[in-house]
Amino acid sequence: MTAFIPYGAYWSTPFARWQGSFAHLHSIEFAAHVTKSALAERDIGVEAFDFAAYGLTVPQYRSFYGTPWFTAMIGATHLAGPTVNQACATGARLLSTAMGEMATSGVQTALIASGDRTSNGPHAYYPAPDKPGGTGIGENIVMESFNRDPFAKCAMVDTADNVARKVGITTEEQHEVAAYRAAQYEDALKDDRAFQKRYMAAAFAVPDAGFRKTIKTLNGDEGIYPSSPEKMASLKPVMPDGSVTFAGQTHPADGSAALVVCATEDRARALGKPGGPIIEVLAVAQGRDDVAHMPAAPIRAAHRALDLAALTIDDIDVIKSHNPFAVNDIAFARAFDLDWKKMNNFGSSLVWGHPQGPTGLRALIEMIEELEIRGGGSGLFQGCAAGDSAMAVILKVR
Template identity: 55%
Template sequence: MSNIAIPYGAYWSTPFVRWQGSFAHLHSLKFAAHVAKGALQKRKLDVGVFDHAALGLSVPQKGVFYGMPWLAAQLGSESLTGPTISQACATGVRLIQSVASTLREGDATVALALAADRVSNGPHVYYPAPDGPGGTGEHENWVLDNFNCDPNTGCNMLKTAENVAAEHGLTTQQQNELTLLRYQQYEEALKDDSAFLKRFMDLPFSVPDARFKREKAVLQGDEGIFPTSAEGLAKLKPVMEGGTVTFGGQTHPADGNAGMVLTTPERAAELSRDRKVGIRLVSFGQSRVRAGFMPAAPGPAAQRALAAAGLKAGDLAAIKTHNPFIVNDLVMSKELGIDARKMNRFGCSLVWGHPQAPMGIRGVIELIEELVITGGGYGLFVGCAAGDSAMAVIVKVQDES
């Protein structure tokens, strides 16, 4: 994968907004096109440079059947096309892998990866059953019903966290201590008028109305993050009776979108904000653990990515995780032999939320920027996903001056 590059600065993310917030009225694909169009213009990237694109999403919207071709048309391209990728919370990394594979096979030279989800106001789906009793079919609330029940195991996602916490003997106090640190790490991203976020997020962020004609609101950053203290966390009771996981130790559903350009090293230098910064994709890893133990999946996925790269955990200069539960980080740090306190500098999805498809793209972007700030090296992003699975990616940032 070392022949696949990401031009420095050729990526972006919206703020992430807690569901039913400032993005709840926006069609996720139309919104993604709106944001991408502005982001490309600001980065002086013409849509005509792309010969491949792919879309990642996990919550359907009206018209999504037409996927990337429709989104590309909104960007002003009637020739750009590509697949739609969906793998719950692993969608972002899977999307990057899919685009990278297309580039590696020589089917494209400059590609665009866009991921978008609006978890707010998710669709209510009816499945006709003409042969059923009275002809009545089945229905589901796409978001809430699937959060609450894995059709394979019958348990909800919180139960998977409790299963893993029980197996590893993790207490609420342990979870609270690391949760508090994660919020303190996010505070570093907000320093100096959100200087870290402004490296990839166009702030202040103008929120359009549903017709994309007028400005409805202006955001200074992520929306819906509650102030968190040790005392506040200690007051929270476990959500499940007899359990250990509180609302403080888990993430929240959110809305947003993100994009990234992938290409060859030669074209990356041409499209980069800074030619001296080289960013390469190194390897990927995936895993699936036993049923009902989702938060344990990141460790094996990370180990596979490390093995594919010929690296050890100690070779990593930075680690970012998707942690819907703080349990994820506690277990993976134990399995990889790393200090959980040294992961997730500048924040993570536990804090800024969980819009599923774009979440992994933002995680990789933040990983890249952390490596640029700290002088380069190898970085790992990994996160779990529905179905007790996980995806991991390793990138390398180096000085190419």
């Protein structure tokens, strides 16, 4: 089954480095606040939707109510839907979820949205009445998830070091990728952020926690560090005997993103910008790599997506990745005999940060806009996720 994305019926907030300008905002309430405004700007009423799904990876106060709460806050009290969590692959999983509903339940128009706040992550306590004294265990959900895979028994950065060792990737190569990705991001800022303004507000009004007033304005992403080869060269690997430095990995962030998905081309035309291209989703696939080798998992997911779409990598015009580590892009390029410099034009999560749930949605949106600029073609998004897993999406813009 295929699906269609109305051109322009998508949006993303800027991404703000954690403990930054969005750190005080409840992620679900914030996503609803942004979505109401974005739908109004596009003249899309909530009655247009017969399905919704919300992606969340960091629990928030009352997040048990998930999607029904989100849809109620935007005025769509007729929509229920699942709340989705597949760590960093949540964006692609949301798309797959919507397409599944179209195939099995006759859904015609879906709203998929995600918002996460890695800042001020919750601290959970789990009672254990069978333990001595009934003492339970606690966890810092964000920090401990980054630092300890309960099955692989290692941190996420260890998985990048493992792939680097296996493939033979040096620190110097990782720094070269990081510097190049920073330059690509600068292309999105040219002409007064012309590229980003295709899907992001020119000046984003940051609300207070009660969403009553604006407390500041963001002109693009917050917390982007300028690339400096000299500074990168002075960095030591994060882990003993490793090769990944802080320059070769992304930073946690806060933000939200969303897009509309339709079952038919006619419906997508009706909701998209007049005269815009047709965006068809050709395939969505997942993959999982060896234990503690997370950055290599997108290779398997991409192979599966290409097979489903009856395409080869040579048929792909634009490649976008969720690259929490520079290792991701080097390993992927080697597996497909590609030049990694041809991937991730206009930016990637290695530079603009990683709020988890919305990360993949923003990458998909940027891929659509790059394809539109070049006059159409096929695009492949791929990205890894916790548990050595990954997802891949193939789109065609015509």
